[in-house]
Amino acid sequence: MSWFKRFKEGIQTATKLKRSIPDGIWIKCKGCGHTLTRKKLVANLYKCSKCNYHMRIGPVEYFEILFDGAYQTHFENTRSVDMLKFKDLKSYPERLEAAKGRTDSSEAIIVASGKLNKIPTVIAAMDFNFIGGSMGSVMGERISRAIDLCVAERMPLIIISKSGGARMMEAAFSLMQMAKTSAKLAMLHEAGIPYISYMTDPTTGGVTASFAMLGDINIAEPGALIAFAGPRVVKETIKKDLPEGFQTAEFLYEKGFLDLIVDRAEVKERLGQLLAILCAPMSQNDKTAGAIIESKEVPSPAEMAPVNQEEAT
Amino acid sequence: MVYLEFEKPLEKLHSQLDKLQEIVEDGEIDMTDKIKELEQKIKKKQKEIYSKLTDWQRVQLSRHPERPYTLYYINQITKNFVELHGDRCFGDDEAIVGGVGMIDNQPVVIIGQQKGINTKERQRRNFGMANPEGYRKALRLMKMAEKFKLPVITFVDTPGAACGLEAEERSVAQAIANNLFEMARLRTPILVYVIGEGASGGAIGIGLGDRVFMLENTWYSVISPESCSSILWRSWDYKQQAAEALKLTAKDMLGFKIIDGIVQEPLGGAHYNPEGMAKLLKKHIKKQLKDISTIAIEELLVQRVEKFDKMGEFETVES
Numbered sequence: 001m002s003w004f005k006r007f008k009e010g011i012q013t014a015t016k017l018k019r020s021i022p023d024g025i026w027i028k029c030k031g032c033g034h035t036l037t038r039k040k041l042v043a044n045l046y047k048c049s050k051c052n053y054h055m056r057i058g059p060v061e062y063f064e065i066l067f068d069g070a071y072q073t074h075f076e077n078t079r080s081v082d083m084l085k086f087k088d089l090k091s092y093p094e095r096l097e098a099a100k101g102r103t104d105s106s107e108a109i110i111v112a113s114g115k116l117n118k119i120p121t122v123i124a125a126m127d128f129n130f131i132g133g134s135m136g137s138v139m140g141e142r143i144s145r146a147i148d149l150c151v152a153e154r155m156p157l158i159i160i161s162k163s164g165g166a167r168m169m170e171a172a173f174s175l176m177q178m179a180k181t182s183a184k185l186a187m188l189h190e191a192g193i194p195y196i197s198y199m200t201d202p203t204t205g206g207v208t209a210s211f212a213m214l215g216d217i218n219i220a221e222p223g224a225l226i227a228f229a230g231p232r233v234v235k236e237t238i239k240k241d242l243p244e245g246f247q248t249a250e251f252l253y254e255k256g257f258l259d260l261i262v263d264r265a266e267v268k269e270r271l272g273q274l275l276a277i278l279c280a281p282m283s284q285n286d287k288t289a290g291a292i293i294e295s296k297e298v299p300s301p302a303e304m305a306p307v308n309q310e311e312a313t
Numbered sequence: 314m315v316y317l318e319f320e321k322p323l324e325k326l327h328s329q330l331d332k333l334q335e336i337v338e339d340g341e342i343d344m345t346d347k348i349k350e351l352e353q354k355i356k357k358k359q360k361e362i363y364s365k366l367t368d369w370q371r372v373q374l375s376r377h378p379e380r381p382y383t384l385y386y387i388n389q390i391t392k393n394f395v396e397l398h399g400d401r402c403f404g405d406d407e408a409i410v411g412g413v414g415m416i417d418n419q420p421v422v423i424i425g426q427q428k429g430i431n432t433k434e435r436q437r438r439n440f441g442m443a444n445p446e447g448y449r450k451a452l453r454l455m456k457m458a459e460k461f462k463l464p465v466i467t468f469v470d471t472p473g474a475a476c477g478l479e480a481e482e483r484s485v486a487q488a489i490a491n492n493l494f495e496m497a498r499l500r501t502p503i504l505v506y507v508i509g510e511g512a513s514g515g516a517i518g519i520g521l522g523d524r525v526f527m528l529e530n531t532w533y534s535v536i537s538p539e540s541c542s543s544i545l546w547r548s549w550d551y552k553q554q555a556a557e558a559l560k561l562t563a564k565d566m567l568g569f570k571i572i573d574g575i576v577q578e579p580l581g582g583a584h585y586n587p588e589g590m591a592k593l594l595k596k597h598i599k600k601q602l603k604d605i606s607t608i609a610i611e612e613l614l615v616q617r618v619e620k621f622d623k624m625g626e627f628e629t630v631e632s
Contacts, residue, residue, distance in 0.1 A: 083569075083626040084560050088545035137625030144622055166513075166535045168545060171559045172571050175535040176624040178514060179521045182493030183618045190498065206535070208486035209474075209514040214494050228486035228514065229476045237476045247481055257484050 029053050031223075045264045054221045054264055056201060058103065059110035059125035062160050066123060066268050071114030074149065075142045076106045084171055092169040095131055103129040107138045108163070111146045113155065117272030119279060122150050125160040128202075132164030135207055139167075140177030143211065147184045154282060156194040156275050161212040164230075165205015178210035185214050194278035196271065199249070199258075204230050217274055219260045219267075220249035226258075315378050319362060319370055323581075326355045359581045366530075369556040372538055374530040375509045376472075379584040381591070382441075383410055383425030383468040386508065389591035390598065391416055391423065399450060403483065406447030408439045408475065409519070411454040413463070416595065419602055422458035424451045424519055425468030425508070441510075444475040448488035448518050455499055464502040464602055467519045472537060474515030489518035496521040497618060502605045504598065506576070507531045507563075508583075523617050524601055525571070527563035528590075529578040533571075534561040571624060 028035050031053025041047075045065060046055040063071050082092040090098075099108075108130040113122045124146050126133040143159065150157045166174040188195055197215030199208075201224035208228050212218075220226060227234075227247040235242055245251050252258045262270045316324040330351050337344045366374070374380070387394055387410075394414030398405040411424035426443060429435030451467075458465045474485045496503060496519075503522035511520070511533030527533060536544075541559060542551040566572040576597050579586035605613070 077630050078627050079630050081626055081628045084558070086558055088541075088551075088555075088558060089547075137627045140625050141627055168536055168541055168559075170535075170626075171561065172534050172566060172569065173625055175513065175517055175533075176571055176621065178489075178517055179493055179497075179621045180624055182490060183497035183521065183621045186494050186497040187618055189494075206514055209489040209518075210493060211490070213484070213487040213490040227481060228474065228484070228489075229481065234476055234478070234481060238478065242478070246478070252484070255482055255484065257487055 030055065047264055052222065052263070054201065054223060056128055056162065058127045058129065059105060059112075059160075062125045063110075063112050063114070063123065065264065066116055066158075066271065067112070067114035067121075068116065068118065069114070071112045071123075074111045074113065075145050076110070078107070078138050078141050078145075080107065080136055080138050080170075082169070083173065084169070086169040086171070088169075095169065099130045103127050105130050107142065108133045108135070108167075109139045109142050111142050111149075113149065113153075116158075116268065116275060119272065119275045120153070120155045121158060121275065122146050122155050123158045123160065126162040126207075128162045128164075131167060131169075133162045133207075134164055134167035135174055135177050135205075136167035136170040137173050137177065140180045143181045144184045147188050150188060150193050151191045154191075154193065156196070156279055157188065158196045158198055158271065159211055159215075160198045160200060161203040161207050162200045163203060163205070163207040165207055175206065178206045181211045182214060185211055192282065194275065194282075196274060198267070198271075199226050200224050202226070202230075204228070213257070216278065217259045218257065219262050219270070220252070220258050221264060221267075222249060222261050224249040226252050317370075317373050317377065319366075319373075322358055322362070323355065326351065326358060330355065356580065359585075363581065367553070367557075368532075368560075368562055369538065369553040371530050371562050372510075372532050372552075372556050374582050374584075375532055377582065377584045380509060381583055381587040382430070383423075383427045383470060383508065385587060386468060386591055386594055387412075387414065387423055387425075389588065390595045391421070394423070397454060400446040400453055402449060403446045406439075406444045406450060407437055408441050408443040408471075409447035409451050411451060416598060416602070419599075420461075420463050421466055421602075422454050422463050423466045423468070424454055426471040426515075426519070428470060428509070439475055441471045442473055442475045442515060443471065443485075443518070444480050445483040445485045445488035448474075448485065448492050451519050452488075452492050452495055455496065455501075455503075459499050459501045462501055464504065464605070465499070465522075466504045466506070466598060467522065469505060469507045469511045469516045469520050469533075470509035471512055471515045472510050473512045474518065486514070489514045492518050493521050497621070498614060500610050500614070502602070502608075502613060503617075504601050504605070506594070506598075507533050507572075508594075510537075512537050521617075521621065523605060523613055523620070524573045526574050526576055526597070526601075527566060527572050528576050528583060528594075529563055530582050531563055532556075532561040533563075533566055534559045 026035050029048035032051035034050040046057045086092040105127040109124055109126050111124045194216050197212050197218045199220040203212050203226045249261050253261050333344050333348050391414030396412040410427045426441040427438050428441035429438045455465050505520050505522035505525040507527040538552040538556040541555040543549050563575045579589040583590040
């Protein structure tokens with residue numbers, strides 16, 4: 001018996017300024033503990049080469065994976081304000097400042113447009129390092145404007161969710177973003193424009209209970225946590241251990257809430273395939289959008305890193 | 314009567330009144346003046362207490378064990394109400410009730426969360442915390458309302474959606490999301506009333522409408538003060554502070570233009586005079602139904618999306 005006992009596993013370091021992918025040459029996989037070089041990890045699209053664990057990445061990484069090349073960001077000038085003068089242990093402005101030190105993103109979601117396998121597409125991607133990817137007024141507004149852009153330019157929409165849920169510091173305003181985004185998606189639906197929801201680890205709370213679950217097609221990354229109430233809350237409520245794999249992408253797929261689980265290495269190809277099919281009627285009916293499909297062939301996958309794991313589905 | 318901590322001064326006065334009335338019933342002495350005097354005293358005390366409620370006290374009032382729930386209002390407001398059951402997919406969730414009825418000569422569909430009035434019923438109704446099938450039943454009834462061009466009235470009164478293995482397995486998130494999506498385009502008017510607690514996704518899951526109102530002593534926010542305290546303060550002890558920080562009262566919500574109006578409660582709160590509350594609510598609903606019936610449905614749908622699209626506060630910086 002030792003004199004000192006370690007209660008918590010692993011090294012306990014302050015999480016301040018922690019990036020989703022830490023700087024440095026060596027990176028340890030959270031899934032299996034395998035150590036990878038940064039270079040290898042980037043080449044493998046931030047997946048572990050041993051266990052295929054999909055590490056959390058930010059909007060820029062997703063844009064680089066999905067767009068053919070150049071892309072343009074939108075609505076970056078919309079910023080959060082502390083309308084409630086919200087203060088818990090820290091004030092909301094302090095939390096916003098801290099978020100800005102942790103990531104280059106201007107908010108928890110970044111909207112960009114560009115071409116995905118030659119199809120002009122709007123992609124909105126979340127940044128978990130910005131107050132847990134939480135949904136406040138700015139996220140709602142950016143999604144709302146992204147939808148307006150999709151309707152005006154007749155472009156499909158992809159939202160990449162990665163969020164802890166509502167932003168409590170905006171209280172009821174945050175709650176109303178669920179209604180706002182869903183109502184605007186109803187408009188997108190009426191306009192006959194495709195929307196693909198792409199859920200990544202983690203997708204929880206008000207984000208799941210609004211736009212994330214409303215895709216014409218819902219896809220997810222393997223192993224992603226997708227939930228309304230997070231596992232800790234559910235566990236505390238029912239006071240029992242949760243079944244293994246509960247609330248993972250695979251669990252939701254089995255229960256019928258996801259169309260596909262797609263490996264990050266294949267996601268561009270799969271999205272390209274789907275958009276080519278879903279956008280076809282749009283370009284046929286609407287002459288002004290004739291440029292949506294530029295070639296008749298099914299788009300071929302772009303230069304991607306080699307796939308070393310079978311698709312999770 | 315159940316008295317909350319801050320209502321305690323009333324308890325003594327009420328018991329005095331009861332005693333006087335007992336004496337009168339015995340028929341020996343005329344106590345009319347004394348009773349009148351005491352009643353005035355009670356009114357004065359009520360005004361004193363209820364005119365300076367803290368946010369946390371309002372949260373407590375919204376959960377008062379004697380506060381009327383959805384089915385009470387339905388029974389008071391409508392005639393020929395028929396409760397309808399089941400989501401046609403999985404089962405019938407008693408945490409949400411709904412059905413058809415007449416408010417005077419106007420046929421309507423009414424849906425709302427229902428807490429229980431005793432322990433057994435509370436368990437059966439899961440304290441008004443609905444499972445996915447509750448939200449799906451609500452949507453099924455709304456779709457029926459659309460078909461028959463009946464206005465929809467929803468009563469929100471929930472501490473949140475159900476939390477547990479089953480709720481997640483059948484995706485309460487998807488059920489709420491789908492309700493929001495479908496309510497945004499439902500081709501019939503929707504009136505929403507927060508009659509008690511309006512917590513989180515569980516509340517907004519039946520809360521997207523053309524007009525949204527709150528009863529005076531209710532609250533509406535993204536999370537309950539207790540949960541907010543536990544997450545942000547990492548302790549359950551800061552619920553009062555959390556209630557203040559969340560700005561969750563009807564007055565706050567009206568100030569933020571998140572709701573369209575407040576329905577005043579009788580002196581002493583809805584639980585003190587449920588019948589009076591139901592009368593005020595009925596009057597309010599009738600007026601709203603009349604006003605909204607003058608708007609063409611196409612126009613109403615545009616307004617509905619615009620209404621929610623406007624919600625949110627942000628700034629635009631120079632880029």
